[in-house]
């Protein structure tokens with residue numbers, strides 16, 4: 065079994081200490097880790113699910129624009145980061161677990177370690193309050 | 199394969215009497231089989247090498263884990279570097295933007311040292327490695343970055359069926375003494391897996407670690423868990439804290455043996471001791 069690269073391990077150690085939701089994915093978008101605040105968004109516990117293939121966790125969101133139109137995946141920051149290996153930021157609307165729509169901002173950045181290999185990406189989610197301008 | 203501890207002390211060399219049982223020289227371990235010798239790290243321990251044993255060898259290989267002073271301090275005074283035409287290979291990690299050579303140059307240049315690298319008489323080959331696999335003679339070597347400030351490699355060295363893993367400076371979990379449950383999330387795990395011998399950082403006690411978080415070193419808990427989880431056969435506690443006198447190291451080892459009942463041997467790495475695998 066190949067171990068994770070240390071930049072991924074350290075990303076998880078950092079995510080464990082943060083109060084903002086953090087998702088860590090591999091280069092294909094498979095979900096390697098999400099922290100406790102992110103569990104609230106997914107409605108699942110990392111301890112229960114472990115890693116999740118991209119096909120499974122990506123369908124948990126239906127991101128829409130302000131007018132309620134479904135967003136194509138390539139407009140999502142994490143998808144952009146995975147395809148371009150560059151940081152990306154954006155805002156969209158998702159449905160919360162209680163059925164309410166709310167706006168969320170996402171900043172994603174690529175993880176490229178000392179060996180210069182693209183090993184994955186981190187996405188930080190930020191729930192926008194009504195006053196926040198993005 | 200044989201391995202010999204030439205320097206076992208962490209951070210800085212010590213001549214104090216309270217350090218003489220396990221040694222005051224900083225990190226250096228020598229590996230040898232019938233044809234080849236490898237030198238792991240170049241702390242002050244490297245100066246205790248018996249160069250006569252190298253007289254008939256075609257080359258010298260020095261494998262550096264990282265460039266903290268306690269791991270390279272002996273390098274500038276390592277006589278083979280000044281031997282005309284002798285083939286010397288230095289292996290180690292580069293920086294993100296600076297090469298291994300330019301990092302070594304900082305040490306090998308005035309005012310820190312009078313002789314720049316380019317003027318060393320030996321035939322010097324510098325190999326920058328990262329997460330790599332390569333061979334030197336009959337040694338199959340795997341390296342991977344491990345958690346420690348600055349680029350730092352751990353080494354897994356296979357000779358025939360035997361494996362020695364060397365990770366002298368390592369803080370596998372920052373801020374917690376419990377490793378993640380899944381092995382793939384544990385820094386250095388694949389290097390340690392089923393090793394016959396693990397030579398590993400053991401800088402802090404469980405009690406001291408909370409005041410040294412992020413300093414890049416293991417607590418007793420870290421190293422014991424890592425060795426057990428990886429299924430190693432023998433663990434050498436290494437990189438002894440120069441703040442700990444030798445009798446304290448022994449007391450700590452006694453406590454580990456009493457409290458943990460580990461299924462593998464645990465020993466204190468002792469300067470001058472040689473073992474055969």
Ligand SMILES: [Zn+2]
Pocket residue numbers: 208209225266268269366367437
């Ligand atoms: Zn050290």
Ligand SMILES: [Zn+2]
Pocket residue numbers: 264266346367414
């Ligand atoms: Zn160090």
